[in-house]
Amino acid sequence: GSDLASLQTRAAEDGDYYVINGQKTWTSGAWLANYFYIVARTDQQAPKHRGISEFVFPADMPGISRIPMIDITGTEAWNDVFFDNVRVPKKYLVGEKNRGFYQIMHQLDFERSGMERLMGNYPLFYGIIKFVKETKHNEQPLSRDSLIRNKLAQLQIEFDVGRLLIYRVAIVMDEGRSPTYEAAMSKVYCTEFEKRLANSAMDILGPYGQLVAGSKFAPIGGLAPDSYLASKGYSLQAGTTEIMKNVLATRGLGLPS
Numbered sequence: 073g074s075d076l077a078s079l080q081t082r083a084a085e086d087g088d089y090y091v092i093n094g095q096k097t098w099t100s101g102a103w104l105a106n107y108f109y110i111v112a113r114t115d116q117q118a119p120k121h122r123g124i125s126e127f128v129f130p131a132d133m134p135g136i137s138r139i140p141m142i143d144i145t146g147t148e149a150w151n152d153v154f155f156d157n158v159r160v161p162k163k164y165l166v167g168e169k170n171r172g173f174y175q176i177m178h179q180l181d182f183e184r185s186g187m188e189r190l191m192g193n194y195p196l197f198y199g200i201i202k203f204v205k206e207t208k209h210n211e212q213p214l215s216r217d218s219l220i221r222n223k224l225a226q227l228q229i230e231f232d233v234g235r236l237l238i239y240r241v242a243i244v245m246d247e248g249r250s251p252t253y254e255a256a257m258s259k260v261y262c263t264e265f266e267k268r269l270a271n272s273a274m275d276i277l278g279p280y281g282q283l284v285a286g287s288k289f290a291p292i293g294g295l296a297p298d299s300y301l302a303s304k305g306y307s308l309q310a311g312t313t314e315i316m317k318n319v320l321a322t323r324g325l326g327l328p329s
């Protein structure tokens with residue numbers, strides 16, 4: 073969660089092994105995973121940011137179990153994962169023992185650009201533009217409706233702004249720097265864009281927009297309701313919008329933490 077330093081999953085040393093006990097909810101794609109990359113507490117006495125380490129190990133080790141989480145779209149893309157006395161050889165420690173919190177903060181800068189949210193929804197954006205060009209309402213093409221044109225033009229502006237923010241993340245990485253506040257800004261923007269796009273799509277499609285994939289009457293293959301429901305979760309994963317704004321405030325604007 074947001075307060076990662078308070079995590080309770082433990083990795084206790086036992087000879088050449090760490091013995092891991094704990095659980096993780098909302099693990100994306102865990103049912104497909106061949107390996108798990110986890111953080112666990114390796115020092116119970118140290119200040120909470122300093123007693124955490126990272127591990128990567130095969131997902132089929134004894135003591136690991138997963139149960140599905142079905143989200144509001146009906147998809148089983150996530151799992152609760154449980155670690156019960158999982159004996160992990162010490163060679164699976166990543167980086168430095170007890171420095172895991174700092175390592176993962178750095179790694180998260182690379183996960184958070186929101187690129188997949190902007191581009192992942194391009195088919196919906198493209199589909200809506202095509203839909204309004206091809207569909208009539210009261211004998212008039214939807215593409216002539218000034219409210220719809222206004223919404224689509226606004227989304228195009230926002231889409232291009234999102235792209236530029238993502239390019240900036242890529243440039244910072246190319247320069248060998250960690251894109252901390254740049255990625256935070258881009259993640260906030262692109263995940264919030266996704267919600268605005270889905271809202272506009274539902275408005276434009278009207279009642280048919282609620283039909284999900286599988287219905288022959290669902291416009292754009294049912295992409296709109298899927299995005300409408302799923303987009304809420306993407307502004308939580310890998311750091312919520314509020315946490316990203318905290319990162320921006322401190323690391324970008326130099327405000328006190």
Ligand SMILES: Cc1cc2nc3c(=O)[nH]c(=O)nc-3n(C[C@H](O)[C@H](O)[C@H](O)COP(=O)(O)OP(=O)(O)OC[C@H]3O[C@@H](n4cnc5c(N)ncnc54)[C@H](O)[C@@H]3O)c2cc1C
Pocket residue numbers: 073074075096097098099100101150305306308309310311312313314315318
């Ligand atoms: C779709 C999805 C996929 C995910 N995939 C994974 C995955 O693959 N692996 C994984 O490890 N985790 C995954 N997660 C978990 C995700 O990282 C957490 O949900 C996220 O970090 C938020 O933590 P939380 O759910 O515990 O909410 P909390 O941390 O309890 O936050 C609850 C609310 O309080 C706000 N809040 C908390 N602290 C502050 C603060 N200091 N200032 C202002 N507001 C604050 C938050 O913004 C949020 O609105 C996923 C989550 C989702 C929704």
